[in-house]
Amino acid sequence: MSxxxxxxxxxxxxxDRKVSHSIQTLSNDRLPEGDVTVAVNYSTLNxxxxxxxxxxxxxxxxxxxxxxxxxxxxxxxxxxxxxNPGDEVILTGWRVGEIHWGGFSQRAxxxxxWLVPLPKGLSLKQSMAIGTAGFxxxxxxxxxxxxxxxxxxxxxxxxxxxxxxxxxxxxxxxxNLGYKVAAGTGRAETHPYLTDLGATMFVGRDELMEAPxxxxxxxxxxxxxxxxxxxxxxxxxxxxxxxGTVASVGNAGGIEFTSNVLPFLLRGIxxxxxxxxxxxxxxxxxxxxxxxxxxxxxxxxxxxxxxPLAQLPELAGxxxxxxxxxxxxxxxxx
Ligand SMILES: NC(=O)c1ccc[n+]([C@@H]2O[C@H](COP(=O)([O-])OP(=O)(O)OC[C@H]3O[C@@H](n4cnc5c(N)ncnc54)[C@H](OP(=O)(O)O)[C@@H]3O)[C@@H](O)[C@H]2O)c1
Numbered sequence: 001m002s003x004x005x006x007x008x009x010x011x012x013x014x015x016d017r018k019v020s021h022s023i024q025t026l027s028n029d030r031l032p033e034g035d036v037t038v039a040v041n042y043s044t045l046n047x048x049x050x051x052x053x054x055x056x057x058x059x060x061x062x063x064x065x066x067x068x069x070x071x072x073x074x075x076x077x078x079x080x081x082x083x084n085p086g087d088e089v090i091l092t093g094w095r096v097g098e099i100h101w102g103g104f105s106q107r108a109x110x111x112x113x114w115l116v117p118l119p120k121g122l123s124l125k126q127s128m129a130i131g132t133a134g135f136x137x138x139x140x141x142x143x144x145x146x147x148x149x150x151x152x153x154x155x156x157x158x159x160x161x162x163x164x165x166x167x168x169x170x171x172x173x174x175x176n177l178g179y180k181v182a183a184g185t186g187r188a189e190t191h192p193y194l195t196d197l198g199a200t201m202f203v204g205r206d207e208l209m210e211a212p213x214x215x216x217x218x219x220x221x222x223x224x225x226x227x228x229x230x231x232x233x234x235x236x237x238x239x240x241x242x243x244g245t246v247a248s249v250g251n252a253g254g255i256e257f258t259s260n261v262l263p264f265l266l267r268g269i270x271x272x273x274x275x276x277x278x279x280x281x282x283x284x285x286x287x288x289x290x291x292x293x294x295x296x297x298x299x300x301x302x303x304x305x306x307x308p309l310a311q312l313p314e315l316a317g318x319x320x321x322x323x324x325x326x327x328x329x330x331x332x333x334x
Contacts, residue, residue: 001039001106001333004028008105008332009309011053013063019055021313032101034109035080038089040073041124043103044131045307045315045328046165047252052097053316059098068330069096070131071103072124080112088118090288092132093277104309106332116284121292128329129304130291133165136276138287138295140166140225140247141173143272147245151178153222155241156201158182160208161227161252161322163190168326170225172197172299173291182221184208184228190325197299205232212238215262223247230254237263237271245270252322303327308334 001007010024031037051057052067060067075087083089094114096102101109118127149157157174161167162183174181175198183194186205194202208228212235219241226233227250234257240246248271263269279287303326307315318324 006105006107007309008066009053009068009312011055011060011063011065011067013055019063021053023309028107031107031109034111035078036075036083036089036112036115037077037107037109038071038073038091039076040071040103040106040108040332042073042128043068043071043330043332044128044133045312045319045324045330046070046132047250047319048132049097049104049312050316050319053313054320056320061099066101066105067097068103068105069093069098070128071105071108071332072118072127073108076107078112083112083115088124089115090118090127091115092135093279095277104312104330104332113281116281116288119288119292125329126297126300129300129327130169130295131165131327132276133327134169134291134295134300135284135287136249136274137166137170137173137225138291139274139276139279139283140170140249141177142283142287142290143247143274144223144225144245147270147272148243149179149223149245153241154180155219155222156180156182158184158203158221158224158236159199159227160184160224160232160236161250162194162199163187163325164227164252164322165324165327166225166227166249168194168197168303169295169300171199172303173295175199176294176296176299179222184232186322187325193303193325196302208232208235211235214238215260216266219267225249228253230257233257234259237269240267240269243268245272247272247274249274300327304329306331
């Protein structure tokens, strides 16, 4: 990367409204407005990036667009009071990569208020192995705990879509905190991988897609981090134990669900939404601090693959088909 130009993945919309992608080198004056300019080291691949690269979900308003909802790197220029050139920073969310140019780029310009400093104990690369997926997993763990989950409960915490990015990090963090973890996955071949991350029980996707027999099922789970949504979410609620909580994180399996109110009225369960995009700064700092301390880095390294910018279109297709395991870091300078 030169001081005047940067290379990025650029999305363009054709007259037929089809979105195409190419690797382009652009001059710095194409960068969007913002008070901090960052030389990006790494980005990462999330489910939402898969949608954006494939032009799905109407998440991008204007083209040409640089996608990438996460990045980390080193501050080059700053007019923000909290950041100076040379600072190592992370960005996740705030709709960067959707309505603001994102991190699949060697250089990014954003609002300093959106950044967090790299927490002590994590390398830049590890911060992107975590990325939005891992940050969201920690927000979900925090939410379950704030609603009363504790490791002495004895029952398993269910993680659906366990072999995906959010799921893998949720399994590793929960297991490290002493929870028993049941991994809900449609890929039996990932069982050894999930066992290494700390899962002690497996539930097949087919089983989780079966509607419970009545409005209240057995009290199977102390809580749940749900990355799948749709019918699976509706099916899980009647199997949550007294006072347990479900963190609704994802929609990899759909957005609509039906269920019934009895688990809420007769077992006091909770259903909580997680929005990593607009998470307030103090909670962000808490989540990143906890990730640096409570996510075992050997497990993070074991679930992480690395790829160059040029491989993103292929990986974007795979993540939408549920074929990506764990986390993928993108080396934007490779
Ligand atoms: N709320 C937030 O702030 C937030 C933040 C990040 C992500 N998300 C959402 O959370 C979800 C997971 O994100 P991710 O980055 O972890 O994606 P990912 O790596 O693709 O993981 C999703 C996992 O869900 C399972 N899955 C995929 N398609 C499915 C289907 N049709 N039916 C049932 N299960 C299916 C697969 O797990 P198995 O192979 O193990 O079955 C897959 O690995 C996505 O919906 C994403 O949009 C939300």
